[in-house]
Amino acid sequence: MLDVLLTNLLSPIVLAFVLGIVAQLIRSDLSFPEPLYQALSIYLLLAIGLKGGAELSHTPWSAVVGPALVTLLLGVVTPITSYVVLRKLGRMDRVNAAAIAAHYGSVSAVTFIAAQAFGQVQGHSIEGFMPALVAMLEVPAIVVALMIAFMRSNHHGSWREGLHEVLAGRSIVLLVGGLIIGYLSGMEGLQQVAPFFVSGFKGALTLFLLEMGLVAARRLRDLKKAGAFLVGFGIVMPLLHGSLAVVLGSWAGLSVGGRAVLGAMVASASYIAAPAAVRISLPEANPSYYLTASLGITFPFNLTLGIPLYFALAQWIEG
Amino acid sequence: MLDVLLTNLLSPIVLAFVLGIVAQLIRSDLSFPEPLYQALSIYLLLAIGLKGGAELSHTPWSAVVGPALVTLLLGVVTPITSYVVLRKLGRMDRVNAAAIAAHYGSVSAVTFIAAQAFGQVQGHSIEGFMPALVAMLEVPAIVVALMIAFMRSNHHGSWREGLHEVLAGRSIVLLVGGLIIGYLSGMEGLQQVAPFFVSGFKGALTLFLLEMGLVAARRLRDLKKAGAFLVGFGIVMPLLHGSLAVVLGSWAGLSVGGRAVLGAMVASASYIAAPAAVRISLPEANPSYYLTASLGITFPFNLTLGIPLYFALAQWIEG
Amino acid sequence: MLDVLLTNLLSPIVLAFVLGIVAQLIRSDLSFPEPLYQALSIYLLLAIGLKGGAELSHTPWSAVVGPALVTLLLGVVTPITSYVVLRKLGRMDRVNAAAIAAHYGSVSAVTFIAAQAFGQVQGHSIEGFMPALVAMLEVPAIVVALMIAFMRSNHHGSWREGLHEVLAGRSIVLLVGGLIIGYLSGMEGLQQVAPFFVSGFKGALTLFLLEMGLVAARRLRDLKKAGAFLVGFGIVMPLLHGSLAVVLGSWAGLSVGGRAVLGAMVASASYIAAPAAVRISLPEANPSYYLTASLGITFPFNLTLGIPLYFALAQWIEG
Amino acid sequence: MPTVTLKLVTIVAERVLQERLLRTLKELGARGYTLTDVSGEGSRGVRASEWEGHNVKIETIVSPEVAERIIEHVAEHYFQHYAVIVYAQPVEVVRGDKYV
Amino acid sequence: MPTVTLKLVTIVAERVLQERLLRTLKELGARGYTLTDVSGEGSRGVRASEWEGHNVKIETIVSPEVAERIIEHVAEHYFQHYAVIVYAQPVEVVRGDKYV
Amino acid sequence: MPTVTLKLVTIVAERVLQERLLRTLKELGARGYTLTDVSGEGSRGVRASEWEGHNVKIETIVSPEVAERIIEHVAEHYFQHYAVIVYAQPVEVVRGDKYV
Numbered sequence A, B, C: 001m002l003d004v005l006l007t008n009l010l011s012p013i014v015l016a017f018v019l020g021i022v023a024q025l026i027r028s029d030l031s032f033p034e035p036l037y038q039a040l041s042i043y044l045l046l047a048i049g050l051k052g053g054a055e056l057s058h059t060p061w062s063a064v065v066g067p068a069l070v071t072l073l074l075g076v077v078t079p080i081t082s083y084v085v086l087r088k089l090g091r092m093d094r095v096n097a098a099a100i101a102a103h104y105g106s107v108s109a110v111t112f113i114a115a116q117a118f119g120q121v122q123g124h125s126i127e128g129f130m131p132a133l134v135a136m137l138e139v140p141a142i143v144v145a146l147m148i149a150f151m152r153s154n155h156h157g158s159w160r161e162g163l164h165e166v167l168a169g170r171s172i173v174l175l176v177g178g179l180i181i182g183y184l185s186g187m188e189g190l191q192q193v194a195p196f197f198v199s200g201f202k203g204a205l206t207l208f209l210l211e212m213g214l215v216a217a218r219r220l221r222d223l224k225k226a227g228a229f230l231v232g233f234g235i236v237m238p239l240l241h242g243s244l245a246v247v248l249g250s251w252a253g254l255s256v257g258g259r260a261v262l263g264a265m266v267a268s269a270s271y272i273a274a275p276a277a278v279r280i281s282l283p284e285a286n287p288s289y290y291l292t293a294s295l296g297i298t299f300p301f302n303l304t305l306g307i308p309l310y311f312a313l314a315q316w317i318e319g
Numbered sequence D, E, F: 001m002p003t004v005t006l007k008l009v010t011i012v013a014e015r016v017l018q019e020r021l022l023r024t025l026k027e028l029g030a031r032g033y034t035l036t037d038v039s040g041e042g043s044r045g046v047r048a049s050e051w052e053g054h055n056v057k058i059e060t061i062v063s064p065e066v067a068e069r070i071i072e073h074v075a076e077h078y079f080q081h082y083a084v085i086v087y088a089q090p091v092e093v094v095r096g097d098k099y100v
C-alpha cells in the first residue's frame, strides 16, 4: 500500500504537478503561454479519444454495456448526492450548491488520464473503452445539476446556451470525435499516428501537469474564501463517490484496473466543461467556490492520494 | 478501387479533417490558437524538406532531371489553362481570373503531404525527391499568373513585393531550407532528428488537418458568393490537371506512387503562398473567389476523392 | 580536426541555425510565434533536467564532487576575469563592464545542449550529471558581477529583485526542478516519458536553433554599435575561459567528452537568465552591448567553431 | 480629408461572454468590431475557467446613439454577475458613413 | 509634470499590410509605434490568408500634422482594396518632444 | 444611464517592468487594470531579453488625481533607463465609483 503510494508520488507526472505548485509559491516567473496550454489540452483529449476508439473497435459490445449503464447511473446520482450534502450539511444556497454539484458529478479528464497512467505503471491492464465512459460521464451530471437549479430558483442565465456549451464544447468534441475516428480507422489507423499520439502521451501529460500545478497553486489563495466546510467536502465527497464507483464497477464486471480508474473518474470534479457551462447558465453562482473546490482541493487530492486509494480499494474488493 | 477510397476516407488524417468541419458546423467553440497553427505549419514544411533533402543526397541526378522538367512545364502550363478556362467559359474579369490561375497553378503542401501519406499506407514506394518538386512547382505559376495580370491591365499592387513575398515567403524558405539541410547532412543527419521529424509526422499532420477542417468549414459560408461555375471549376480543373500530371509523370519515369503524388500536387490549389502574393500584387482581386475555390472546394475534394482517383489512374496507366 | 569541424557544421542542428540567419538576411517573413519559442524553451530545459537527474540518481556522489567544485570555482573566477579585461583593455565604464561580466560568467543552456549533442554524435560518452553543473554555473557569476557593480557605483536598480529574478527565474526552476524530478523518479521514471523528452530532444533542438538563428541575425545589426573591441572580446574570451575549463575539468577527473562540454559551458555567455537579472538590477547598462556580444557574437562562434575546438583540446590533453 | 467624430466603445469582459457580446453588438447597430486577447484584474478576482483563458477586449466605432445603447445594454445585462467594464471615447474617423 | 496634447492614430488592417504600413509611418514622420495582434470583422468579411493570421492594430503617437498625413495616406492608398480602418484621438503625454 | 468622465492611463513598457509597474499601480490607487501583449519600436531599439518577449501595454481607468500620480511616478522612475511611454485620455464610464 505505502509502496503503491510512493510509486505514484514519485512518478514524473505527479512530481511535475508538485513542481508547478512550488514554482508558483516561490513566485517564479515560470508560466505557460496560453496557446501551449490549449495545444496540450487538444492533444491529450484527442489522444485519449483515438486510443479508446481504436480499442472499442475490437471490443464486443456486450463487454461495454454493463460499465456504460453504471457510468450513466453514477452521472445522474452523484450530482444529486453532492447537492443534498451541500444544502443540508453545508447550508449553502441553492444556486451555489447546484453549481458545485455540476462540477462534482462531472469528470476531470486529467484525473482520468493520471489514473490510467498510474494503473499502467502498476502493471494493471485497463479496459480500452474507458475513454468512452469519460465522455458519457461528463454531460449528464451538468444537465441534472442545472435542472435542479432551474427548477428551484429564478435565474439569469440561459439554459440552452449552457447545454450547447457542454455538448458542443471543446472537450466533448475532441473526446467523442477522437473516439469515432479511432473506432472507424481501427488499430491499423492508430498505428499510423501512434508515435505521436501514443508514445508521446505521458511526456506531454507531464508538461501539462506542470501547468496544472501552476494553475492550482494560484487557486490556493482562494481557499480562505471557500471556507472549512468546502475543504472537507472536496476531500470526503471524492472518497465516497470513488468508493461507490469502484464497487459498482466491479459489480459490472470491470477488471481491477478498470474499476479503479472508474473510481478516480467519478471521484474527480470537472474544471473544464462544468465551469464554462455553469458560468453561462448560473452566472450568479460564485466561481470562487466551485473552482477552488474542484481545482484547488479535489484535483490535487485525487492526484496524490486519491488515485492510489481507489486502486487499493479495487484490489481489496477483488480479494 | 472502392477499397482504396475507403482506406483513404477512414484514415485518421482524413477523418480529422472531417471532424474539423463537423465541429465548425455544430458551432463548437473548438479552435486552434494561431501559434499552434503556425507551429504545425513550420514543423510540417521543415520535416518534408528535411526528408526530401536526405533522400536527394543519395539519388542520382539523372533520376531527378526528367521529373523536374515535367514539373516546371506543368508549373507554366497550368496557370495558363486555368486562366483561359476562367476567361472563356467563366466570363470572369482579367484580374480575378489571373488571381485564381495563380492559385491553381501553384501547389498546396498539405495536399502533397496527404497524398504521400496515402501512398505509404497503400504500400507504394514514392521517390524521395518529391518535396523538391513541390518547391519547384510553387513559384512559377504565381509568376506566370501575375505576369498575365500585369500585362493586361492597370494595377494597384506591386509586382516586386509580390514576388519577394513568394520567394522569401515562409513556405519556400522552410521547404527549400529543409531540403538543403537534409541534403547536406544526409541520411545520417536525418537519423539524429528522425524521432521528431519522421516518426511524429503523421500525428502532427492529423492535428493540422483538424484545424484545416475548421478553416475550410468557415469558407463554406462563402460558397454562395463564389457561384456555381467556380464550384464546378474547383472540381473539374484538378481532375484535368491531375490526369495530365499523372500521364506526364509516368512518361518521365516516375513510379506509380510518384506519378500519383505528382498528380495530386499539380491538381491542388495553393492557399498559403498564392493568397499572400496575390493580395499584395493584385489587391483588387476578390479573396472570396480565390480562397473559397482553393480552400473550400478543391482542397476537400482532393483530400477525400481526388487523391484516391489519381492513384487509381496511376495504377491503371501502369497497366 | 577538420573532419570534426565538418561534422559539426553539417549537423541539422547547426544548419538550422544557419537557415535562421539566412532567412532573416533575405528578409523572409518567417518568424516563430512567441508561444512556440517559450514552449520549446520549457521543453528543452525540463528535458535536460530530467535526463540529468535520472543519471545522477545512479551516480556515486564521489564522482560529482570534484567537477562540482571546479564548476563553482569557474563561476566565481570568470566574471572577474571578464570584468578586469573589459575595464583594463576595453576601457569600459564600470556598470557596462559588470553587466557584460555577468553574461560571460554565466552559461548559455543552448550552447551546453549543442555541445552535448555534438559529443554524442562524435561517439563520446558524457557524464550524466552535466546538467547539474549547468545549474551550478548559472547563478554565481551573476551574483558576483552584480556585487562588483553595486560595490563600485551608485545604482538605480534593485539588488534583491535581480537576485530573485535569477533564482526563481524560469530557467533555474525548470532545470533544477527537472533535476529533482529526474533524481526522485530515477531511470524507471524517465523511461515512462522518454519517447517525449529523450527521443524528441534533438528534433526540438533543431527547431529551436532555427529560431535562435532568426534572433541572432536580428542582433547583427547592432554589431556596429558594439564596436571592434567587443567583437574581439566575444571570440577571445570564450577561447580562454573554455580552455581553462577543459584543463580544470580533466584535472577533476572528467572524461574527454565531459571536459569538452564543461569547456563549452564555461565559454558560453548567458542570454536568458543574465539579461533579465541585469536589466532589473543594472538598468543603466546598455543592452546593445551585452546582448549583442553574447547573442550576436559568442553564441554563433561557439556553435560553429568553438565546440569542435573544445573537443579537440579535450582530446589533445588526453594525449 | 473630411473627418467625423464618432464614439469608440471599449468592452473588457471575461471570455465566456465573447460570443454573446458580439451578437448583441450587431443587433444594437454596430457595423464592425476589433477583438484583442487581454488579461487583467478588477473588482472580481476570479474568471470562469482556466481553459477559457482570460479576458477579451472588444472595440467598436459607432454613432453616439448606438454607443449609448451598447453601454446601457452591457450595464443592465452583465454588470451584476460578470466581470466586465465598458467605456467610451470620441474618435475622429474618415469615411464616417462606414460605421453608422 | 508638464504634459502636451498630441494625436494617437490607430490603424487596424489585415496582416498582409503590416510591413508596408510600418515603413510608411516612418516615412511620414512617426517616431515609434506599438503593434497588437487582433482579429475583427467589418465591411469586408474576408481576410487574405489563413496562414497570415488576422489583423494587426498599429498605434502611433504623433503631432497633429503627421496624424493628418498618415490618415490621408492610408485613406488614399488602402481604403479601396484592403480591409483597413484608421482613427485618431487626442492624448496627453509627458516628454512631448520624444514623439515629434 | 449616468456616465462619469475619468482618465484612461496607458503605459507601454518592456516586459521586464510588468510586475513592478502593476505593483506600483495598486499602491498609487488604481483599482484594476487590463494587460495586453504588444510589440513596438521607439527611441530605444533594444529590449532586455528575447526570452522575455516584447512589450506590455497596461491600461487603467482611474481618477484624474491618480492618473497624475501614475504619470509622474513612471516618468520619474523609468524614463531614464527603460523603454517605456505613458499617456492619458479622458473616458466616459458608467458605475464610476468602481474605479476610484
Ligand SMILES: Nc1ncnc2c1ncn2[C@@H]1O[C@H](COP(=O)(O)O)[C@@H](O)[C@H]1O
Pocket (backbone or CB within 6 Å): D012, D013, D014, D039, D040, D041, D042, D043, D044, D045, D055, D082, D083, D084, D085, F030, F031, F032, F033, F034, F035, F059, F060, F061, F062, F099
Ligand atoms: N480600473 C480598471 N482599469 C482598466 N481595466 C479594468 C479596470 N477594472 C477592471 N478592468 C478590466 O475589466 C475586467 C473585469 O473587471 P471586474 O469586473 O472589475 O473584475 C478586469 O479583469 C480588467 O481586465
Ligand SMILES: Nc1ncnc2c1ncn2[C@@H]1O[C@H](COP(=O)(O)O)[C@@H](O)[C@H]1O
Pocket (backbone or CB within 6 Å): D030, D031, D032, D033, D034, D035, D059, D060, D061, D062, D099, E012, E013, E014, E039, E040, E041, E042, E043, E044, E045, E055, E082, E083, E084, E085
Ligand atoms: N466599426 C468598427 N469598429 C471597430 N473596428 C472595426 C470596425 N469596422 C472595422 N473594424 C476593424 O477593421 C478591420 C477592417 O475593416 P473592414 O475594412 O471594414 O473589413 C476589421 O477586420 C475590424 O478589425
Ligand SMILES: Nc1ncnc2c1ncn2[C@@H]1O[C@H](COP(=O)(O)O)[C@@H](O)[C@H]1O
Pocket (backbone or CB within 6 Å): E030, E031, E032, E033, E034, E035, E059, E060, E061, E062, E099, F012, F013, F014, F039, F040, F041, F042, F043, F044, F045, F055, F082, F083, F084, F085
Ligand atoms: N510614438 C510612439 N507611438 C506609439 N508607441 C510608441 C511610440 N514610441 C514608443 N512607443 C512604444 O513604447 C515602447 C518604448 O518606447 P521607447 O522608450 O521610445 O523605446 C516602444 O517599444 C513602443 O512599443
Ligand code: NA
Pocket (backbone or CB within 6 Å): A078, A103, A104, A105, A106, A107, A108, A241, A265, A266, A267, A268, A269, A270
Ligand atoms: Na465526478
Ligand code: NA
Pocket (backbone or CB within 6 Å): B078, B103, B104, B105, B106, B107, B108, B241, B265, B266, B267, B268, B269, B270
Ligand atoms: Na496546382
Ligand code: NA
Pocket (backbone or CB within 6 Å): C078, C103, C104, C105, C106, C107, C108, C241, C265, C266, C267, C268, C269, C270
Ligand atoms: Na560562461
